[in-house]
Amino acid sequence: MNETNDATRPLAPARAGTLVAIDGEVMALDEARVPVTDRGFLYGDSVFETFRSYGRRAHALDRHLARLERSAAALEIALPVGPEGLREEVRGLLGASEDERRVRLMVTRGDAPALADDGARRVILAAPFAGHPxxxxxxxxxxxxxxxxxxxxxxxxxxxxxxxxxxxxxxxxxxxxxxxxxxxxxxxxxxxxxxxxxxxxxxxxxxxxxxxxxxxxxxxxxxxxxxxxxxxxxxxxxxxxxxxxxxxxxxxxxxxxxxxxxxxxxxxxxxxxxxxxxxxxxxxxxxxxx
CATH class of the missing domain: 3.20.10.10 (D-amino Acid Aminotransferase, subunit A, domain 2)
Incomplete structure (x- = not known):
C-alpha cells in the first residue's frame, strides 16, 4: 500500500492558498516569478530549510536559521540578509496566514556568476499544512x-x-x-x-x-x-x-x-x-x- 510520502513534496508544496515571499515581497503563488537564469533553478545552487508552524508560529526557527547559515557558509553563498531579517520575513508570512503552514526557506546564488559573492535571492513558501494522518x-x-x-x-x-x-x-x-x-x-x-x-x-x-x-x-x-x-x-x-x-x-x-x-x-x-x-x-x- 502506498502511504503519504513527504519526499516528493519539498520542491512541490500544495498550491491552494500557498503564500510566497521573494526578497521580502509577499505575494500569492500564482504571482511569484523567479528568472530562469537563477542558479538555483539552473544548477540547484542553493540552500534551504523546511519547518512547520504550530499556532501560526514557526517551530525551532533559531535552529533552522543557524543551520541555514552553516549550509550557506559551506557552499560559499552569501546570505542577502541576516538571521533577524529572515526571521521577520518568516513571521510576516505566517502572520498573513489563517492556518498552519509548512514553510520552505530557500536562498539561491541568484543570477550572479558562480564565483560572485553577491546577488543571492531568497524565497519563502508557506503552504497550508494539516499535519500527517x-x-x-x-x-x-x-x-x-x-x-x-x-x-x-x-x-x-x-x-x-x-x-x-x-x-x-x-x-x-x-x-x-x-x-x-x-x-x-x-x-x-x-x-x-x-x-x-x-x-x-x-x-x-x-x-x-x-x-x-x-x-x-x-x-x-x-x-x-x-x-x-x-x-x-x-x-x-x-x-x-x-x-x-x-x-x-x-x-x-x-x-x-x-x-x-x-x-x-x-x-x-x-x-x-x-x-x-x-x-x-x-x-x-x-x-x-x-
Missing part, C-alpha cells in the same frame, strides 16, 4: 532500503536529486520513505533522519548524514524517557533487528517504522519508546516556538 503514527510506516549517499551531506543544499530518486523508488515499491544506505551502513532517510531502539539505547548514524533539527531535539529529549544515546555507525542488520525504529523530520516529528523492505520490525507494531518520544516532543513544542 494520525493513523500513520498509530500503525507505523514501511520503509525500503536504497543504495545512495548525498554529496555535501552536512549542508542542506537544493541539489536534491539523490533524495528525489530515492523517494521515487520508495513510491514504486509501495514504501512511505526510502532509507539511504552505503553498502551495509545506514545513513539517513530521503527526507528524514533514522533512529533505532535496542533495549534502553537509542542509536542513530552520525557520519555522512544531514544533522537534522528534529534529530537534535530528539537526542536532547532521549534522557527524559529513560534512553541512553549512541551516535555512530549503524549497520543494516542493526536496523532490521532493532526493537523499534522511527524517522524524524520537522513535519513528521517522530514517525514510527513498522516494517523494512516488507519485513516486520520487532513486533510489527508501534512500540512504547516511539510513542513516548512523540508525546514528549509534542509536549515541548511550545518552548521552541518563535
Amino acid at each position: 494520525p493513523e500513520l503514527y498509530a500503525r507505523g510506516v514501511e520503509v525500503c532500503l536504497v543504495q545512495g549517499a548525498r554529496s555535501h551531506a552536512q549542508a542542506k543544499a537544493g541539489s536534491y536529486l539523490v533524495s528525489v530518486l530515492a523517494a521515487r523508488e520508495a513510491r514504486a515499491r509501495g514504501a512511505y520513505e526510502a532509507i539511504l544506505v552505503d553498502g551495509e551502513d545506514v545513513l539517513e532517510g530521503a527526507t528524514s533522519n533514522v533512529f533505532v531502539v535496542c533495549g534502553d539505547v537509542l542509536r542513530t548514524p552520525a557520519a555522512g548524514v544531514l544533522p537534522g533539527v528534529t534529530r537534535g531535539i530528539v537526542l536532547e529529549l532521549a534522557a527524559d524517557v529513560g534512553l541512553r544515546v549512541e551516535e555512530g555507525p549503524l549497520e543494516v542488520e542493526a536496523l532490521r533487528g532493532a526493537d523499534e525504529a522511527f524517522l524524524t523530520s520537522s513535519t513528521r516529528e517522530v514517525m514510527p517504522i513498522r516494517a523494512v523492505d516488507g519485513a516486520a520490525l520487532g513486533s510489527g507494531e508501534v512500540g512504547p519508546t516511539a510513542r513516548a518520544l512523540l508525546e514528549r516532543y509534542r509536549e515541548t513544542v511550545p518552548s521552541r516556538l518563535d
Whole structure:
C-alpha cells in the first residue's frame, strides 16, 4: 500500500492558498516569478530549510536559521540578509496566514556568476499544512532500503536529486520513505533522519548524514524517557533487528517504522519508546516556538 510520502513534496508544496515571499515581497503563488537564469533553478545552487508552524508560529526557527547559515557558509553563498531579517520575513508570512503552514526557506546564488559573492535571492513558501494522518503514527510506516549517499551531506543544499530518486523508488515499491544506505551502513532517510531502539539505547548514524533539527531535539529529549544515546555507525542488520525504529523530520516529528523492505520490525507494531518520544516532543513544542 502506498502511504503519504513527504519526499516528493519539498520542491512541490500544495498550491491552494500557498503564500510566497521573494526578497521580502509577499505575494500569492500564482504571482511569484523567479528568472530562469537563477542558479538555483539552473544548477540547484542553493540552500534551504523546511519547518512547520504550530499556532501560526514557526517551530525551532533559531535552529533552522543557524543551520541555514552553516549550509550557506559551506557552499560559499552569501546570505542577502541576516538571521533577524529572515526571521521577520518568516513571521510576516505566517502572520498573513489563517492556518498552519509548512514553510520552505530557500536562498539561491541568484543570477550572479558562480564565483560572485553577491546577488543571492531568497524565497519563502508557506503552504497550508494539516499535519500527517494520525493513523500513520498509530500503525507505523514501511520503509525500503536504497543504495545512495548525498554529496555535501552536512549542508542542506537544493541539489536534491539523490533524495528525489530515492523517494521515487520508495513510491514504486509501495514504501512511505526510502532509507539511504552505503553498502551495509545506514545513513539517513530521503527526507528524514533514522533512529533505532535496542533495549534502553537509542542509536542513530552520525557520519555522512544531514544533522537534522528534529534529530537534535530528539537526542536532547532521549534522557527524559529513560534512553541512553549512541551516535555512530549503524549497520543494516542493526536496523532490521532493532526493537523499534522511527524517522524524524520537522513535519513528521517522530514517525514510527513498522516494517523494512516488507519485513516486520520487532513486533510489527508501534512500540512504547516511539510513542513516548512523540508525546514528549509534542509536549515541548511550545518552548521552541518563535
